[in-house]
Amino acid sequence: MNDIGILEAYEAVAGKDVMDHLRQLARPLTGLRVVHVNSTRVGGGVAEILHKMVPLMQALGLDAAWEVIQGDSVFYQCTKGFHNGIQGNRVDLPESYLKAYEETNRQAAETLRDTLYQADIVIVHDPQPAALIPHFPDRRAKWVWRCHIDASRPFRPVWKYLREFVYRYDASIFSLAAFARRLPHPVYLIAPSIDPLHEKNIELDKDEIETTYSQFQVDPKRPTILQVSRFDRFKDPLGVIQSYKTAKHFLPSLQLILAGGGASDDPEGEIVLDEVRIASEDDPDIKVLLLPADAHRTINALQRCADLVLQKSLREGFGLTVAEAMWKKKPVIGGDTGGIRIQVINHHTGFTVNSPEGAALRIRYLLQNRDILNQMGEKARAFVRENFLITRHLREYLTLFFVLLYGDHERIEL
Amino acid sequence: MNDPMTVSPFSVKDCALIAIATGKRAQNLRELTEHLREVEANSIFYHFWGGLLRPRFDNPEYHNDFAIWAAESLHNKFLAEKLAVIDPSAFETIEDLRNEVIETLEEEMDNAEYPSWARKDSLFDFIRCRLVIFDTKMVVPAPEDFAPLLPNLSLGSIFFHFIDGRRRNHNSLDDFSNWIASFGPPYEDLVGRIGEICPYFAPLNKLREQLSHAFELYVEGKTP
Numbered sequence A: 001m002n003d004i005g006i007l008e009a010y011e012a013v014a015g016k017d018v019m020d021h022l023r024q025l026a027r028p029l030t031g032l033r034v035v036h037v038n039s040t041r042v043g044g045g046v047a048e049i050l051h052k053m054v055p056l057m058q059a060l061g062l063d064a065a066w067e068v069i070q071g072d073s074v075f076y077q078c079t080k081g082f083h084n085g086i087q088g089n090r091v092d093l094p095e096s097y098l099k100a101y102e103e104t105n106r107q108a109a110e111t112l113r114d115t116l117y118q119a120d121i122v123i124v125h126d127p128q129p130a131a132l133i134p135h136f137p138d139r140r141a142k143w144v145w146r147c148h149i150d151a152s153r154p155f156r157p158v159w160k161y162l163r164e165f166v167y168r169y170d171a172s173i174f175s176l177a178a179f180a181r182r183l184p185h186p187v188y189l190i191a192p193s194i195d196p197l198h199e200k201n202i203e204l205d206k207d208e209i210e211t212t213y214s215q216f217q218v219d220p221k222r223p224t225i226l227q228v229s230r231f232d233r234f235k236d237p238l239g240v241i242q243s244y245k246t247a248k249h250f251l252p253s254l255q256l257i258l259a260g261g262g263a264s265d266d267p268e269g270e271i272v273l274d275e276v277r278i279a280s281e282d283d284p285d286i287k288v289l290l291l292p293a294d295a296h297r298t299i300n301a302l303q304r305c306a307d308l309v310l311q312k313s314l315r316e317g318f319g320l321t322v323a324e325a326m327w328k329k330k331p332v333i334g335g336d337t338g339g340i341r342i343q344v345i346n347h348h349t350g351f352t353v354n355s356p357e358g359a360a361l362r363i364r365y366l367l368q369n370r371d372i373l374n375q376m377g378e379k380a381r382a383f384v385r386e387n388f389l390i391t392r393h394l395r396e397y398l399t400l401f402f403v404l405l406y407g408d409h410e411r412i413e414l
Numbered sequence B: 001m002n003d004p005m006t007v008s009p010f011s012v013k014d015c016a017l018i019a020i021a022t023g024k025r026a027q028n029l030r031e032l033t034e035h036l037r038e039v040e041a042n043s044i045f046y047h048f049w050g051g052l053l054r055p056r057f058d059n060p061e062y063h064n065d066f067a068i069w070a071a072e073s074l075h076n077k078f079l080a081e082k083l084a085v086i087d088p089s090a091f092e093t094i095e096d097l098r099n100e101v102i103e104t105l106e107e108e109m110d111n112a113e114y115p116s117w118a119r120k121d122s123l124f125d126f127i128r129c130r131l132v133i134f135d136t137k138m139v140v141p142a143p144e145d146f147a148p149l150l151p152n153l154s155l156g157s158i159f160f161h162f163i164d165g166r167r168r169n170h171n172s173l174d175d176f177s178n179w180i181a182s183f184g185p186p187y188e189d190l191v192g193r194i195g196e197i198c199p200y201f202a203p204l205n206k207l208r209e210q211l212s213h214a215f216e217l218y219v220e221g222k223t224p
Helices: A003-014 A016-029 A045-059 A073-086 A095-118 A130-135 A156-166 A206-215 A237-250 A267-280 A296-305 A320-327 A356-368 A370-387 A390-406 B029-038 B041-053 B065-072 B077-084 B094-111 B143-152 B155-168 B175-181 B185-195 B204-222
Strands: A033-038 A063-068 A121-125 A142-146 A171-174 A187-189 A224-228 A255-261 A286-291 A308-311 A332-335 A350-353 A411-413 B010-026 B124-140
Touching: A003 A016, A003 A045, A003 A390, A016 A390, A016 B010, A016 B124, A033 A045, A033 A095, A045 A063, A045 A390, A063 A095, A073 A095, A073 A156, A095 A130, A121 A130, A130 A156, A142 A390, A171 A390, A206 A296, A224 A237, A224 A296, A224 A320, A237 A255, A237 A267, A237 A356, A255 A267, A255 A296, A267 A286, A286 A296, A296 A320, A308 A320, A308 A356, A320 A332, A320 A370, A332 A356, A350 A356, A356 A370, A390 A411, A390 B010, A390 B124, B010 B029, B010 B041, B010 B155, B010 B175, B029 B094, B041 B065, B041 B094, B041 B124, B041 B155, B065 B077, B065 B124, B077 B094, B124 B143, B124 B155, B143 B175, B143 B204, B155 B175, B155 B204, B175 B185, B185 B204
Parallel strands: A033 A063, A033 A121, A121 A142, A142 A171, A171 A187, A224 A255, A224 A308, A255 A286, A308 A332, A332 A350, A411 B124
Antiparallel strands: A187 B010, B010 B124
8 A cells, every 4th residue: 555545545434534634734744753663563452553553654744664672582571571560460570581671672772773863753662662761861852652551550569660761751651541650741641543444444245254154153143242352351251151141041042252362371361261161161152262363354254243242351451342343333342441431332332331240131132122233333333433543543643743842832833 | 893805714723632641630529629629721621621522422421521420430420410510611711610610519528428439440530631723724705605614624623613712712702703793793693593502512523513504504594
């Protein structure tokens, strides 16, 4: 897709007024050198967004670039520990891990020195490259730390270590106010987004959806509910099975699909998956699907196969799978937690619930009231179009750039 | 009234908003009131009007963040209704609006038999915002010329001229009404129609529709 093509492609989905607004907003930023830095080019939500965000910025005239820092296995073990620690889990990080982390950042700083010194704005994503900043003491650019993790209740020793780096930035970005830390610089709030042109979200033809039905022995004539998530206790797959079983007493034809990614690096995930298999082994209408990380089209097709989607998490970050399902006109029954609360609006785009019983009740209600289910699906898609597409995310980045460049004034008139 | 020939054309602007966490959080009404006294006026503006420009469902039961929090996190529907009925467009200044909210909260605290608390994961987060305003280069010479343009104006433009204008203009009217009024008596009817559009209960796309309708009716009425 060339630069003109990418803007047109998004215009077809998000609307001409939205893209015109972006073009006008970006015009004064032509040539602005923006560098995103993270630690992987493939896999994970951050890389997924940058794959489109950077070309979109370029197409709008910004001189945007994406740099990746890479380390050895100790570095990644350390940063995985940071990730878990920021989310509030107790982790033990030996001194050798921290040394590997700092050394990787020092080496990356050498490699990226010219690029980052020439930039106007540097956006550093998550903790992996956060320790680059001390190596640029006389930096010219505005440096922003973009935290994609819920940092509301971190494991204190991990945060105490990381904040020494974070404090040096000119600003931070968090996804929700509830996820943010109090910091000595402005903390901007930008919700994440989905990419409507990603394989996960693009329209699929009927044949592909029907093939998916038969591939997993799902009967398209019977009602189907779906949860897409890792096999993790916080996602409550056992609670989903309980909800399904309760609802099935009243709707014997009901089918449940639990689709999740591999859990090979997560011993706890293996245990949860075993428990899920045991809980579902006596019911052929429950399909437990362990899918590879790149099964985007399959997930897309499954979401389109389902009548409604569950995200019955007990604890959740932003939970973008909710927006992905809503984009496909599916109402979502979600746990009353984290970012699910701002996506699932009771009686409009789905229902938030606090128990398996609550979820079962809403499953029955929606499947017995197809007109309401369809209306909610339409509202859900419209809500995502307005609020959770990458175009809104980009608009907020551009707005932030003006505030960084012109100073923290209540209103900036260009 | 100005001579219509001397009235400057309407210069259409657009805007975009970015939200900033203040770090101030409340778990109960006392904390909410204390923070309300201290936060910058811009934060009050954000919690009443910012919902129009950020991810929030278009048709919530309650129309400002304080009312939504009272209902959903404190489960105090009585207070939520009292807060929801506070219409920010009825106050000349943000300080007046701030005082009204504080008054409502204090009354509730005086009368409550026991204090209500939100769950730890449902605190009220005070947020402030920054507005970036830019010129669209679109210039409208006369009110009649607005009719075909309005359906395509961006939602940012509607926010800036129809909502934010009330805060900027000394007479608390929106930019459209002020500009049209300067053309004199032939346009009083149009100013009246625009004045009947309530900015508080509809999302921006609906406000755009209502404004378009008001202009269309005016143009149709003029056509013999």
